[in-house]
Amino acid sequence: MSINLKSPVFAGNPIRSKTPKSTDPFSPTPAFETLKILISNQTHIQDSSSLTFKILPFRKGRPLARSTGDLVKKWHLGWLSFDEFKDVLEGSEVVLSEDLLVYLGYENEGDEKTQKSVVYWGVDVSLGDSLVQKFGGQQLCFVQLTTLMVATDWADEKTMGQLAIAGHARALLEWHSTSRFCGSCGEKLIPIEAGRRKQCINTSCKKRIYPRVDPVVIMLVIDKENDRVLLSKQSRFVPRMWSCLSGFIEPGESLEEAVRRETWEETGIEVGEVVYHSSQPWPVGSSSMPCQLMVGFLAYATSVDINVDKKELEDAEWHSREDVKRALTMTEYGKAQKTAASKVDQICKGVEKGQNLAADFGVESGELLTMFVPGPFAIAHHLISSWAHQV
Numbered sequence: 064m065s066i067n068l069k070s071p072v073f074a075g076n077p078i079r080s081k082t083p084k085s086t087d088p089f090s091p092t093p094a095f096e097t098l099k100i101l102i103s104n105q106t107h108i109q110d111s112s113s114l115t116f117k118i119l120p121f122r123k124g125r126p127l128a129r130s131t132g133d134l135v136k137k138w139h140l141g142w143l144s145f146d147e148f149k150d151v152l153e154g155s156e157v158v159l160s161e162d163l164l165v166y167l168g169y170e171n172e173g174d175e176k177t178q179k180s181v182v183y184w185g186v187d188v189s190l191g192d193s194l195v196q197k198f199g200g201q202q203l204c205f206v207q208l209t210t211l212m213v214a215t216d217w218a219d220e221k222t223m224g225q226l227a228i229a230g231h232a233r234a235l236l237e238w239h240s241t242s243r244f245c246g247s248c249g250e251k252l253i254p255i256e257a258g259r260r261k262q263c264i265n266t267s268c269k270k271r272i273y274p275r276v277d278p279v280v281i282m283l284v285i286d287k288e289n290d291r292v293l294l295s296k297q298s299r300f301v302p303r304m305w306s307c308l309s310g311f312i313e314p315g316e317s318l319e320e321a322v323r324r325e326t327w328e329e330t331g332i333e334v335g336e337v338v339y340h341s342s343q344p345w346p347v348g349s350s351s352m353p354c355q356l357m358v359g360f361l362a363y364a365t366s367v368d369i370n371v372d373k374k375e376l377e378d379a380e381w382h383s384r385e386d387v388k389r390a391l392t393m394t395e396y397g398k399a400q401k402t403a404a405s406k407v408d409q410i411c412k413g414v415e416k417g418q419n420l421a422a423d424f425g426v427e428s429g430e431l432l433t434m435f436v437p438g439p440f441a442i443a444h445h446l447i448s449s450w451a452h453q454v
């Protein structure tokens with residue numbers, strides 16, 4: 064089975080495709096001014112207003128979500144109106160302040176006469192322990208983004224868009240929570256431009272910092288002559304999962320050099336030609352790296368003898384096209400997705416307490432597979448399947 068996604072998972076965000084002009088009421092600064100008035104005056108936005116706000120709470124990197132459906136379960140983000148959000152904070156540990164909210168983007172709704180702009184905000188409510196119970200009563204729950212990622216039907220464009228919004232929001236909020244102090248003078252950093260930048264409060268410094276993206280090279284190493292690819296196993300992977308090699312870029316290095324160096328360091332294989340394939344934002348890594356950008360390459364090997372660095376990898380092996388095709392055909396990614404969607408449903412309805420769902424797994428029927436590769440939510444899947452299915 065070959066799955067072609069319109070955009071990689073976490074890309075194709077529908078509310079940030081265009082940057083509005085700074086004078087538009089729905090652009091970050093004017094929308095933030097409106098938000099401040101709402102917070103300070105305690106007034107409600109009139110129904111006739113052409114501007115409405117939707118707010119998505121996060122707790123410890125997990126977005127608020129709910130689930131619907133009888134036989135087929137589907138998750139949705141737990142967007143709240145400004146009034147709903149204000150109500151829910153009452154009596155909680157979280158004090159409503161404009162500094163909590165980060166601008167995520169906007170969308171126009173309705174036709175020319177009835178048009179409304181909806182501005183979307185993310186908010187970190189990690190301090191609000193009591194909110195978990197409050198939301199629980201409404202069958203809303205904070206769910207790990209990796210769980211939602213696995214539970215997403217990749218043919219459903221709307222849910223894919225929601226996943227991209229949640230990924231963008233998580234990356235921004237994690238960046239805020241880990242970038243608290245100025246790297247130059249050590250003073251406090253405060254959010255500016257509706258939370259899209261930060262600035263040092265020291266008037267003689269005023270250093271500005273921007274949301275961080277960490278590039279990672281990910282490569283499918285190909286032995287053209289013997290028609291096989293180099294895949295690796297890591298102890299953190301689920302058993303029998305094989306994937307591409309990957310690694311960080313050193314200062315002063317090109318992407319191609321990083322591909323060659325990482326492959327050599329981890330497996331002893333020499334790489335010659337390096338060809339760009341595609342990229343994918345990855346906002347579900349550790350909190351010290353709020354958003355990685357996976358840059359995918361096909362890398363052509365010029366040597367074949369493997370010498371695995373056991374500190375980095377559990378194992379690395381050449382796999383034939385036949386074996387890889389078989390793994391791609393036999394792994395039931397659709398079934399894994401439905402299992403994860405049911406799990407989200409159970410979590411939201413309070414049936415399932417734990418969230419110990421592996422970020423990547425295969426659901427097999429009948430014959431036990433000797434290997435499988437990551438699901439279509441990972442760039443590794445697309446690197447591997449594009450090679451396996453090439454004519």
Ligand SMILES: [Zn+2]
Nearest residue numbers: 245248263268
């Ligand atoms: Zn400073």
